[in-house]
Amino acid sequence: MKFNQVKKIILASGSPRRKEYLERYQLTYEIIKPDIDETPIRGENPEVYARRMAKEKVASINGDLGKNEIALSADTIVVFKEKILGKPRSKEDAYQMLILLNGQTHSVITAYALLVKEQNSLTVNAVCTKVTFNDLPKKLLRAYIDSEEPLDKAGSYSIQGDGTFLVNTINGSYNNVVGLPIEQVIQDFLKLNVITC
Amino acid sequence: MKFNQVKKIILASGSPRRKEYLERYQLTYEIIKPDIDETPIRGENPEVYARRMAKEKVASINGDLGKNEIALSADTIVVFKEKILGKPRSKEDAYQMLILLNGQTHSVITAYALLVKEQNSLTVNAVCTKVTFNDLPKKLLRAYIDSEEPLDKAGSYSIQGDGTFLVNTINGSYNNVVGLPIEQVIQDFLKLNVITC
Numbered sequence: 071m072k073f074n075q076v077k078k079i080i081l082a083s084g085s086p087r088r089k090e091y092l093e094r095y096q097l098t099y100e101i102i103k104p105d106i107d108e109t110p111i112r113g114e115n116p117e118v119y120a121r122r123m124a125k126e127k128v129a130s131i132n133g134d135l136g137k138n139e140i141a142l143s144a145d146t147i148v149v150f151k152e153k154i155l156g157k158p159r160s161k162e163d164a165y166q167m168l169i170l171l172n173g174q175t176h177s178v179i180t181a182y183a184l185l186v187k188e189q190n191s192l193t194v195n196a197v198c199t200k201v202t203f204n205d206l207p208k209k210l211l212r213a214y215i216d217s218e219e220p221l222d223k224a225g226s227y228s229i230q231g232d233g234t235f236l237v238n239t240i241n242g243s244y245n246n247v248v249g250l251p252i253e254q255v256i257q258d259f260l261k262l263n264v265i266t267c
Numbered sequence: 268m269k270f271n272q273v274k275k276i277i278l279a280s281g282s283p284r285r286k287e288y289l290e291r292y293q294l295t296y297e298i299i300k301p302d303i304d305e306t307p308i309r310g311e312n313p314e315v316y317a318r319r320m321a322k323e324k325v326a327s328i329n330g331d332l333g334k335n336e337i338a339l340s341a342d343t344i345v346v347f348k349e350k351i352l353g354k355p356r357s358k359e360d361a362y363q364m365l366i367l368l369n370g371q372t373h374s375v376i377t378a379y380a381l382l383v384k385e386q387n388s389l390t391v392n393a394v395c396t397k398v399t400f401n402d403l404p405k406k407l408l409r410a411y412i413d414s415e416e417p418l419d420k421a422g423s424y425s426i427q428g429d430g431t432f433l434v435n436t437i438n439g440s441y442n443n444v445v446g447l448p449i450e451q452v453i454q455d456f457l458k459l460n461v462i463t464c
Contacts, residue, residue: 071414
């Protein structure tokens, strides 16, 4: 599917999944990786944190934005009982995370920001998807960790990878869990005249 | 991720997506395409129909099953207001289906069957996922149809293709909408000693 692209997209993210979403719709983009401090503020609410990250990421590349360009950034976090689960530090750490999530429901929040310098317009949106894991035997979780897929993933799993067998149901946007609610971003692109159809 | 595979899988389906799910977990399989009459019985409930299809598909290849083999079949249907939406017959038909689903919630049901001849065991299961579409301008639906992706898809869209932008939220299994709730099938495979870990 191809849109008429009016503005060039500057993707403020190194994530291969986000690139793939833009490529799927044949959108032209350039990557500028943001360089920001990603430390949460003590006591900061997870969604507030994700929104702040998305905002700071586009802000950090503001100076690189040219005429007729739009910057897109995103931040995806895995949240269980109000706590952000990052990437595991070891296989044992990954196992502890998966045991925590096993048979339970957690949230995946992606905040994204869109910045058009010339219009002085900033859009920040956050989408939340509830993910419910199957209740699986420990042996199966260990086998998944042995595949090494969880080791560089926030929350120690990948829904679009082998880890899909962990997930019983989701309630919300699937693309959001992968890393970008593209179904929302496309609607924003149309509103902001980045694309037309 | 790799399991120890104890039984060979006979996939009674020509669907490339179902093949990919087995390949993702490095499972050895052989395809035997079932040849059955897929006409619904007058007044048949959609889920009952999908279960009957899955059952008839494995039954039709029963004679080809060897020792230490398990047959897997599946049938995926798109249901809106108790009516099964098949593949569109034309671009105009696809447009009518998408207008019907636009901004609304429909169901995707996949029924699957597992047959082990030597154990005389048949498992039939049906999984239902609710899919809610964005409420999109008609122009955008037309642009999607022009990509031709909808033309060979039940319900006139593909959630794992470009059509993903149509979907606002899902409630249930994502893989089920793609065509096989692999997260359930793997658990059945473990129970039926098709794989161990």
